[in-house]
Amino acid sequence: MKILIVEDEPDLLNEIKNFLVKESYVCETAASFIDADEKLAVYHYDVALIDITLPGGSGLQLIENLKRRNTDTGIIIISARDSLDDKLTGLDLGADDYITKPFHLSELNARVKAVLRRRKFEGATSVVFHEIELLPDQGTVHINGTSLILTKKEFELLLFFISNKNRLLTRESIAEHLWGDNIDLADNFDFIYTHINNLRKKIMKNGGKDYIKTVYGIGYKFTDA
Amino acid sequence: MKLLNKLTNRFIAWSLLVMVLTGTLIYFILSVVINRQMDERLAENLSSVEQQLARAPETVFFDPVAHVEKTHAAGEKISFSDTLIYNESEQEYEDYRQISAVKNIDGEFYRIVLRKSKIESEDFLVTLAIVTIFGMIMLWLILLLITRKLAKSLWQPFFTNLEQIKSFSVTTQKALDFKSTGIFEFDELNEATNKLTRQIISDFQNQKQFSEDVSHELQTPLAIISSRLESLLGNPELKDYTESLNSIYGSVRRLSKLNKAMILLSKIENNQFASDEYTSFKKIVKEKLDEFSELISLKELQLESELANDLMVSISPSLAEILINNLLSNSINHTAKGGKIIIELGEQKMLFCNTGTQEITESHKLFNRFHKDDPSSQSVGLGLAIVKKICDLHQLKIRYFFDKNLHYFEISTSSSNP
Numbered sequence: 262m263k264i265l266i267v268e269d270e271p272d273l274l275n276e277i278k279n280f281l282v283k284e285s286y287v288c289e290t291a292a293s294f295i296d297a298d299e300k301l302a303v304y305h306y307d308v309a310l311i312d313i314t315l316p317g318g319s320g321l322q323l324i325e326n327l328k329r330r331n332t333d334t335g336i337i338i339i340s341a342r343d344s345l346d347d348k349l350t351g352l353d354l355g356a357d358d359y360i361t362k363p364f365h366l367s368e369l370n371a372r373v374k375a376v377l378r379r380r381k382f383e384g385a386t387s388v389v390f391h392e393i394e395l396l397p398d399q400g401t402v403h404i405n406g407t408s409l410i411l412t413k414k415e416f417e418l419l420l421f422f423i424s425n426k427n428r429l430l431t432r433e434s435i436a437e438h439l440w441g442d443n444i445d446l447a448d449n450f451d452f453i454y455t456h457i458n459n460l461r462k463k464i465m466k467n468g469g470k471d472y473i474k475t476v477y478g479i480g481y482k483f484t485d486a
Numbered sequence: 487m488k489l490l491n492k493l494t495n496r497f498i499a500w501s502l503l504v505m506v507l508t509g510t511l512i513y514f515i516l517s518v519v520i521n522r523q524m525d526e527r528l529a530e531n532l533s534s535v536e537q538q539l540a541r542a543p544e545t546v547f548f549d550p551v552a553h554v555e556k557t558h559a560a561g562e563k564i565s566f567s568d569t570l571i572y573n574e575s576e577q578e579y580e581d582y583r584q585i586s587a588v589k590n591i592d593g594e595f596y597r598i599v600l601r602k603s604k605i606e607s608e609d610f611l612v613t614l615a616i617v618t619i620f621g622m623i624m625l626w627l628i629l630l631l632i633t634r635k636l637a638k639s640l641w642q643p644f645f646t647n648l649e650q651i652k653s654f655s656v657t658t659q660k661a662l663d664f665k666s667t668g669i670f671e672f673d674e675l676n677e678a679t680n681k682l683t684r685q686i687i688s689d690f691q692n693q694k695q696f697s698e699d700v701s702h703e704l705q706t707p708l709a710i711i712s713s714r715l716e717s718l719l720g721n722p723e724l725k726d727y728t729e730s731l732n733s734i735y736g737s738v739r740r741l742s743k744l745n746k747a748m749i750l751l752s753k754i755e756n757n758q759f760a761s762d763e764y765t766s767f768k769k770i771v772k773e774k775l776d777e778f779s780e781l782i783s784l785k786e787l788q789l790e791s792e793l794a795n796d797l798m799v800s801i802s803p804s805l806a807e808i809l810i811n812n813l814l815s816n817s818i819n820h821t822a823k824g825g826k827i828i829i830e831l832g833e834q835k836m837l838f839c840n841t842g843t844q845e846i847t848e849s850h851k852l853f854n855r856f857h858k859d860d861p862s863s864q865s866v867g868l869g870l871a872i873v874k875k876i877c878d879l880h881q882l883k884i885r886y887f888f889d890k891n892l893h894y895f896e897i898s899t900s901s902s903n904p
Contacts, residue, residue, distance in 0.1 A: 270706045272706060272707070272710050273706050273709060273710060276709075276710050276713055276714070280713070280717075341702065341705060362705055362706070362709060363705050363706070363708055363709030363712070363742055363746075364709070365712075365713070365716070366713045366716070367716070412780060413780075414780050428720055429716065429719055429720030431716055431719065431735065433735075433739050434716070440777070440781075452781055452784055452785075455784045456780070456784070476719075478729075478732055479719055479728065479732050479735075480719075482720070
């Protein structure tokens with residue numbers, strides 16, 4: 262899977278690149294509008310992460326150019342400006358998702374995976390982790406073939422975990438993934454605790470193994486190790 | 487004291503003084519002139535009397551107008567003086583001017599005293615004084631009226647511009663637009679004020695721009711620190727440092743949140759969410775309740791919502807969402823397990839209530855930035871400040887009160903704007 266990262270802040274660009282390379286994606290980078298436009302015209306990418314404010318032009322223009330070429334490249338907008346207008350314009354132009362700086366890399370990872378699923382496999386693909394199988398489009402979960410009833414948040418939580426398996430997920434990043442960053446959940450990590458406990462119980466009750474490891478005081482890790 | 491009144495008072499005081507002074511002066515000058523005239527007459531009369539005496543030495547003269555007697559004193563001399571003479575018929579002393587002279591007429595010495603009543607001239611003086619004073623008072627009244635009228639119209643541009651200055655607010659970023667008054671002093675004042683306010687606005691803008699830039703510049707380093715920390719936290723080789731790393735991570739997250747909230751606040755202040763569409767609060771409240779439903783049930787909160795009416799406000803949907811989000815999460819955060827949350831929508835107001843044990847102390851500070859009722863709370867304390875800011879910019883009133891173990895947050899539209 263090939264990803265183009267268009268971002269003008271070198272530190273952030275590096276950070277994203279290192280992270281995605283570890284996730285075994287092939288990554289290329291562009292730090293300016295012209296650079297990005299050229300690369301998008303010449304090569305084919307599965308996903309493009311596009312910053313809106315770029316030297317030499319707007320990321321929105323890049324999306325327009327890309328869409329005119331009729332490619333199947335998935336587009337995620339990265340923006341420092343979480344203005345609704347930008348978001349709507351971007352999505353109208355054909356972007357698949359929109360993420361606001363600053364974000365957790367695990368969040369970006371989950372979004373990239375979701376876009377890839379939708380783009381590459383028309384959403385028909387399932388996410389499998391050992392005996393657990395998720396169908397993100399239908400929102401259903403099966404364990405060893407039997408279906409499992411989860412609430413909306415529990416489902417999102419499980420998908421987030423599997424997208425970021427074997428990685429420590431801090432409580433903060435989980436909270437932001439589930440409720441966005443609007444809610445001030447600083448005092449309310451027990452919500453996450455309760456959600457995770459319920460999820461754990463449901464999985465185990467249906468014959469699944471407990472893959473959710475608690476990292477005390479920090480967060481959780483979904484791992485079979 | 488108003489300038490105009492002060493001016494008038496001074497004017498009255500000074501003109502009174504001037505009137506008294508000129509009045510006395512006129513009186514004295516006139517009496518001197520009149521005396522002189524009388525003296526001339528008396529001197530003329532004296533020569534007539536002399537001639538008469540020369541022709542007929544036995545002429546009878548009438549006291550007190552003329553008094554002639556023979557005398558032994560030699561040498562001629564003439565003197566003028568004032569004197570009082572008792573008038574039998576009026577039974578009072580009257581003022582007379584008299585000339586007294588010793589004359590040698592045909593070898594005989596006569597003392598001649600001629601007198602002239604001053605009553606007439608005194609009457610004249612009094613009449614003159616009355617007329618003068620009356621005239622002066624009239625003049626003075628007219629002057630006073632004219633100055634007051636004139637001052638009012640002359641000061642009018644000053645007051646118009648003063649109103650503008652009073653309504654000046656640095657946050658609206660609108661420079662003052664003074665009308666030219668045609669009066670040099672006022673125009674100069676306006677120019678100086680204009681310069682001052684422009685300076686204030688530009689300083690304020692710079693300051694604001696600076697804090698915005700700082701917030702934006704902080705974003706990337708903060709994001710990098712926190713993502714690096716996340717990967718360090720997940721590194722099993724660094725197990726011994728987990729506690730320190732986690733505490734650094736917590737602080738960095740707080741900083742990021744704070745920064746984000748500050749960026750949001752400055753965006754709201756900059757009116758970057760300007761919108762002229764009407765947003766239905768009912769729709770957003772329903773969405774938010776749906777979103778928070780699991781949190782509410784996890785905390786075993788009772789929810790009572792009365793959403794039959796809809797509140798339509800001219801506000802951008804994203805701001806309305808932030809507003810309702812912050813109020814609802816505030817209610818959820820501050821309600822004890824098993825408590826109750828009540829949400830009511832009316833056509834002119836929206837009410838968020840939650841159970842609590844006691845009224846918030848210092849409730850007037852509730853909407854201040856960084857105010858926290860519980861100092862140990864991890865919250866950044868900007869949620870309600872953001873709510874307040876949004877309300878202020880959309881002519882919404884927000885009010886907190888406590889009644890029967892319920893905290894109330896009431897948002898209402900101003901009555902003028904249904």
